[in-house]
Amino acid sequence: MNLNIAILSLLGRDTLKRIILDFKLKNIDLRSKKKMCEAIHSFGIPPKTFLRYVSELEAKAMCGYYGIADKGNYTDIIELLLREETQNINRILPDNVFPKRTISSQQNSYPGLQSSVPPVLFKNVENLGQYGCFVAIDFETADYGRDSACSIALVKVLGDQIIDRAQFLIRPPRRTFEFTYLHGISWKHVANEPKFHELWPQIHKKFEGAEFIAAHNASFDQSVLMACCQNADVSPPTLPFQCTVRLARKTWKLRRANLPTVCTFLGIPLKHHDAASDAEACAKIVIAARQNG
Incomplete structure (x- = not known):
């Protein structure tokens, strides 16, 4: 094998x-x-x-x-x-699909990567209200450093309706790009884009009124958010995170709960490793779980 x-x-x-x-x-x-x-x-x-x-x-x-x-x-x-x-x-x-969540033993060699990111706060969807507002988030990173976000997408949901979408390219703190083969983003695409701290007022505004943040494999996206906020010297949102990996496994008893598998199971269109598509898919997983309950 x-x-x-x-x-x-x-x-x-x-x-x-x-x-x-x-x-x-x-x-x-x-x-x-x-x-x-x-x-x-x-x-x-x-x-x-x-x-x-x-x-x-x-x-x-x-x-x-x-x-x-x-x-x-x-x-x-x-x-x-x-x-x-x-x-x-x-x-x-399939063999031509590469996962996004990569951790290396080298990761502490990158400046700006924090080893003591606060733990993710998880809550169950049913405890957050069937019609409560939330924001689904997805990051793409340039290198192994969690502060190297080069793209972010946010999808805001109220009840079972998407009410807002936003996507930003971000100029990371280093020119090193390890994951272009995954998401297609390289330094030339972000060299003239704003840095995270310049985008933060727009990003932060998207969380207004939300009860929680949803992400697929939430520990990754939460740690990227925290590292970027720390590097930018801004206060991160205090909202709890809902992990849709855990949610999918709990709701539909899926043995495999990576994003392509869950989307195939639920019939959700997906362009994997595109932040906008991944964030919208995450939002639709939460909506489907709400409707399932």
Whole structure:
């Protein structure tokens, strides 16, 4: 069984390079994470061997992406993921779809990344009122630093109706772009765009009247928001976050709860890794859960 590219792409760049060098894979462009993942996928490294290369942070990234709680021994968790890969290989993301939520053991080497981001506050939708107002949010980041937001989208919902949409490109604090292959955004697209602190008055206004913020894999988007606010020296919103990964697993008992899977299940159109599409999909997941209840 070859490891699916979706799980390989959750590894950090250095980890992928180490695997390629150890297995003496030839003619691989080490500058391209996509090419490295494709090469390892084609080579077919046994899952047990693969486990030796995965760090705890990368394991947590896998758990967050697949919607699996990262409690207990991380090796056991990865073995569970790999076992599910074997049993459900045809139901996992297609090989040309790369996940957005990537954590690397390198991440503390980037300036501005805070290691002590406050924990996400989760509430259940039913406790927030069937018709309460909320804002769905999605970030795209340039590099492994959580302060490197290069795009943000916000979708405001009242009851079961979307009442406002907004999307902004952001000039991050560094020119480094690690994830252009995911979202298509590079430095040339944002070089002349406002910085986060310049956009904050417009962004902050979108939260007015909201009872909570929704995000798919909320711990990621909340930590990006907090890091960007800290870097910009502005106060973040004090609203609780609702994680739609958890919500989808609870409401529809989905074993896999990544955004493409949930959208396919609910029939929600999705252009994955486009912040506007991801945020709207997140909003529609909450609406569907409200209607389901």
